Amino acid sequence: MKDFIKILRRFVPPYKRQLIISIISNLLHAIFSGVQMLFMIPILEVLFDTANEITSLMPWEFSKDVLQNNLYYYVTAVKHEYGVVVVMPFIGLLMLLTTFLKVGFAYFASHQMVGIRNNVVKDIRTQIFAKLMALPLAFYSEEKKGDVIARATGDVTEVENSIMSSIDMMFKNPIIILVSVGFMLAMSYQLTIFVFIMLPIAGWIIGKTGKSLKHKSRKSQNLMGSILGVIEESVGGLRIIKAFNAENRMAKRFEKEAEDYRLIMNKVRRRYVLAHPMSEFLGTIVIVVLVWFGAYLITGDNPTLTGAIFLAYIGIFYQIINPAKQFSTGFFNIQKGLAAMERIDKILLADNKILEQDGAIRVNSFEKCIEYKNVTFGYNEKKVLKNVSMTIEKGKMVALVGQSGSGKTTFVDLLPRFHDIQEGSILVDGKDIRDIKVHDLRGLMGNVNQEAILFNDTFYNNIAFGVGNATPEEVENAAKVANAHEFIMATEDGYQSKVGDRGGKLSGGQRQRISIARAILKNPDILILDEATSALDTESEKLVQEALENLMSSRTSIVIAHRLSTVRNADVICVFNEGEIVEQGTHDELIKNGGTYSKLHELQVR
Structure with a gap:
């Protein structure tokens, strides 16, 4: 229960007004439930002809004796005036x-409580998506996409069906x-x-039974993440699966999961x-003994109860049985939900290492240089x-x-802080990034990657992506x-x-040119091209290369290239080898030096 209370403290405070109203309403509901049963006592006593004859009113005040005396006074008065037949509807109306x-x-x-429940679930979903957008790329390299999707969908649904469905019970039943x-x-x-002695024993038995449910639920949710991972990989790699006749292999893998x-x-x-x-059986045992x-x-020799009061007592006790049984069901629900909440x-609690410092500087333009x-x-x-x-x-x-x-x-x-450097510094116009x-x-930069990432939306929205006020x-x-x-x-x-999925x-x-159009519309000061033409045929490469030249015109550009022919006109070519820059210069200078670049060039022109 400690973990359950922690979850409530995290997500319920914004809705404490609704919670207070609900608690007050539940309190009044419980009071009138008891009063309803108390009205059974005079009915039973009238039926059994054991009703007390009260002939005088007591001054009204909120106490058991006064309320009982004055109720019986009116019952006696109606009984003497109109008879027993009229007394019953009188009490029945009450x-x-x-x-x-x-x-x-x-x-x-x-x-x-319905509003609180749905608002909390919406908040959890919103926080998860916001955190997924904020987490660095390194987080996703260590996690399976299927498992991340399972946590953001199936586990939230489990929390909704388990923990959130138990909120009403946890605040009403006590x-x-x-x-x-x-x-x-x-x-x-x-x-x-006597009841206080019996019920804790029943609660202890129920608690022991549900103790292992949380562990099993966590394991089941991990397995659901694996199932979604297999589906995601299979749909994404369907071309390869079919090309290698591996449908049966993937089907067996999925069947095992x-x-x-x-x-x-x-x-x-x-x-x-x-x-x-179990709760039904234990409750019946308690009733029988009671x-x-x-x-x-x-x-007994010195009776302390009347039959009418005892029957009303049983009626009130039955109002405890259902909430107590719901506690047992809710306990099992909460254990399942806590396992999902852990995932x-x-x-939500993943460490985001790309943090913005207090008093971070605002920049609107790039003026001079970038320094590593x-x-x-x-x-x-x-x-x-290594020390670049x-x-x-x-x-x-x-x-x-x-x-x-x-x-x-x-x-x-x-440079755009997709990762944070571990040693050294990167400066933009003399300011540490x-x-x-x-x-x-990131607003200073535009990216065109080897894999053009498009969204399942229109051409217009894909090109205007990230530029809120773009005109047609x-x-x-x-x-x-x-x-x-x-x-x-x-x-x-x-x-x-629509451009279709991805x-x-x-x-x-065509995908690459839409990606380039998106970068052109953003009009960034700094352009990053990551092997933007390496996966294209000759004709497509020519069109894309022309588009890239239009994009790079009079712009600071950092270009990663495997095809050396695409970077012959670069102002500076940097040759990387095992994490170090081993050569720098223009194309002609590097060819003349006869080093690593020259050897790579010879391999590509043969």
């Missing part, structure tokens, strides 16, 4: 009134139990003490469905960049070449500069045509 108030307050309390116990103590403290999930869910659900029968003890108090917290000073960076223990230093002047085109894994992509990823607001820093004319001009306007207009709905309706060259 019961109807208390029942109306009881159910009315119960509805109002639940009405408030109030009902406490108020009912108050009525029971007033009616017979001996019976109530599904079978493991089935086995653990059998254990979880069987333990869960045990809650109701009736036996009540009979003793009524028929969600792996996202003795930059070192590594993933885990492996150093990818370099200056990039404004308006210059700098090309990065070298073998795969030599550190080129990491070099450019450090860690001292600049992240939003402003600006979007169209950007597409023309990127050599994309013609094939966009050839589609049925032009700029309002741009699946387009060729590789």
Whole structure:
């Protein structure tokens, strides 16, 4: 329960007004539930002809003796005036009134709780998505996408169905139990003490039964993450699966994951469905023993109860049984939900190392140069960049070449702070990038990557992505500069045509040109190109290269390239090897030196 309370403290405070209203309504609901049962006593006494004859009113005050005396006074007066037949509807009307108030307050309390529950679930979903957007790229390299999706969807649904569905019960049932116990103590403290002895024993048995449910639920949710991971990988790699006739292999892999999930869910659900029968059986045991003890108090040598009061007492006690049984079911629910919340917290509480310092500097433009000073960076223990230093002047085109894994992509990823450097510093116009607001820093840059990432939206929205106030004319001009306007207009709905999932309706060259149009519209001061033409055929490459030249005109550009022919005109070419810059210069200078670049060039022109 400690973990459950922590979750409530994290997410419920914004809705404390609704919570207070709900608690007050539940309190009134519980009071009128007890009063309703008390009105049964005069009915039973009238029926059994054991009603007390009260002939005088006491001054009104809020006490048991005064309320009981004056109620019996009116019952006696109506009985003598009109007879027993009229007394019953008189008391019945009082019961109807208390029942109306009881159910009315119960509805109002639940009405408030529905809002709290749905608001909290929305807040959790919103916080998860915001955190997913804020986390650095390194987080996703260590996590399976299917498992991340499972936490953001299935686990939130589990929290909604388990923990949030139990909020109403956790705030309503204790109030009902406490108020009912108050009525029971007033009616017979001996019976109530007896109940206090019996119920904790039943609660202990239920707690022992549900102890392992949290562990099994966590395991089942991990397996669901694995299932979603297999689905995500299979759909994403369907072309390769079919090309290698691996459908059966993937089907067997999925079947194994599904079978493991089935086995653990059998254990979880069987333990869960045990809650109701067990609480029903234990509750019946308590009732049987309670009736036996009540009979003793009524028929003993010194009776302390009447039959009418005992029956009303049983009625109030039954109002405790259902909340107590719901506690057992809710306990099982909460254990399942806590396991899901632990997995969600792996996202919500994940360490975001890309932090913005207090008093971070605002920047609106790039004026002079970018400086890498003795930059070192590594993933885990492996150093990818080793003491790299370099200056990039404004308006210059700098090309990065070298073998795969030599550190080129990491070099450019450090500039927009996709990762944070571990040693050294990177300066933009003399300001350390860690001292600049992240939003402003990234606002200076535009990216065109090897894999053009498009969204399942229209051409227009993909080009205008990240530029909130773009006009149709600006979007169209950007597409023309990127050599994309013609094939966009050839589609049925032009700029309002959908590009498909990840741009699946387009060729590789078309996707890349849309990506370039997006960068053109942003009009960044600094442009980063990561092997933007390496995956294209010759004709597409020519169109994309022309679009890139239009984009790079009079702009500071950092270009990663495998095809050396695309960077011959670069102002500076940097050759990377095992995390170090081993050569720098123009194309002609590096060819003349006869070093690593010259050897790479010879290999490509043969």
